[in-house]
Amino acid sequence: MQDLMLILPPLIVFLGATALLLVDLKIADDRKETVAWIAMFLLVGALIAAVMLLYFNRTGDVLYGFSNMILTDRYAALLDIVFALIGIGVFLLTLRYNRVHQIMRGEFFVLTLFSIGGMMLMAHAANLVTIFVALEMFSIPLYVLCGVARPRLDSEESSLKYFLLGAFASGFLVYGIALMYGATGTLDIATMLKQVERGQAPLLLVIGAGLMLVGLGFKVAAVPFHMWTPDVYDGAPTTVTAFMTTATKAAGFAALVRVFLLGPGAFVGSLVSAIAILAALTMIFGNLFALAQRSVKRMLAYSSIAHAGYLLAGIASVANIGQSANAVIFYLATYAATSLAAFGVLSEIGSMNRDEDHGLERYTGLAKRNPALAWVMALALFSLMGMPLTAGFTGKYLLFQSAVSSGLNWLALLGVITSVISAFYYLRVIVHMFMKEDATVAANNEQYYVSKPSLVMMTLASVAVVALGLLPTLLLNMFA
């Protein structure tokens, strides 16, 4: 019984999603909003369960369950909360976007819930097999979700690319897990950690962990495993992209934190330097490629690659493991809030125009057409840039601080330089929104309106961005 309590949040999501699959059969096609609301209700339940896990385990003990396959600690509970909130935010966006784009299907919500459940399970993983199962659980629904706008070719292409490359990456991950098992004779991360701490890190373990790094690097879109990202993020429906940039990234990093920061990886020097180099490459190329993008959606895809680089810098900082893990989880939460705000604007623009064209000219003069949308977008972009007083700044500050305290000064410096480069492409969008006139707008003077659920979501996300920027201790106290 206690085992089940430990994974109550994912359990609620899984059982609820399974039941929702049947409920959905009874709901008519023009009333699928009901399914969305039920799904949100389930996520609120999971949210309460996660808060309870946090509350009843105030000492922050690591509790194990299911023969040490599952654990619950503060990070797991916090990530559960992050995943549930991301899910609620995305579902609020779907109410308008999916209806306009004719992808308001019951399966959309059920699949997203299954994916969220897998991600929560990933946060609770204490065993390499659990990590693999959780990874597949959240990936397979995502492959389908990318292609949910089926007659549209972009969406189909996105789905197929993600599926083929994702399956390939899973292969790397499983091979890595097999080699790590061969090297240590266990799949339990804690046992593996003890062996490595005693100074037993055979070459086979290092190779296995390296292969795992490739598999997980694919999921979090780290350079050089990022090739799929722009096409998949661009082609998928905007609500799915919003879900993928925030939740998939958080789930991938949850696994990286478990295996590489809190697990055996942190004690193997060559792995740590490999992650540092990956972080550097990801920061540089993510930001440089983003400079050349004319589509805001593609730009945000490359921006999400760049942010994976900053997060990897946190994974490579192993001097004070607790501090780095806090920084990574904090950054994931702030990035989720920021990215959801930005994609909220994108989905509203996509609903207004009834297409998936997110060229810069679509954002020209947005401040005139709808000031609220323009300001939310500006705030999100400032936060992505790392502007002080926004959540993005605090997150980056914490990450670079842990990098410096681990002697990775060059990586922190590179992070600051690439953040400055990123200002160029973020500011370009802001200039287009506020300082340029759109001739066609002046002609028909059409105003954009924002649907209420999306407005609620964007307001909450913006408040979170400002609050975490001004008072980061609100969230950081929960780690202590």
Added chain:
Amino acid sequence: MIPSDYLPIGVMILLATGLACLVVLISILFGPRRRAKNPVKIASYESGMTAIGLGQRRFPVRFYLVAVLFILFDIEIVFFYPWAVAFRELGWPGFVSMLSFIGILFVGFIWVWKKGALEWETMDK
């Protein structure tokens, strides 16, 4: 992890590749090498059917759907056999686990049924 432990495996690999090459080589050297120019030779065997059209043709996607569904529900047997073998040892916890597994599968079955994936006539719609 002494290298000499792997010697038998190395010998095995050498023998296997060597034998495979040898067999191919022998059949190239001594085998009959007459090309099938004779029309009788490439015709169907006397009790076989005469070929109609090409082997690569389009056929309805429903066959794939049925095949995929078949695999989905067939693969559960893979889980049933080990459970059945260890039925007594696993006891009630094993029974409950299997029941919840079947329960989840059953939900999927109902969904597939209600969505009309099992109706051959209306499947395309």
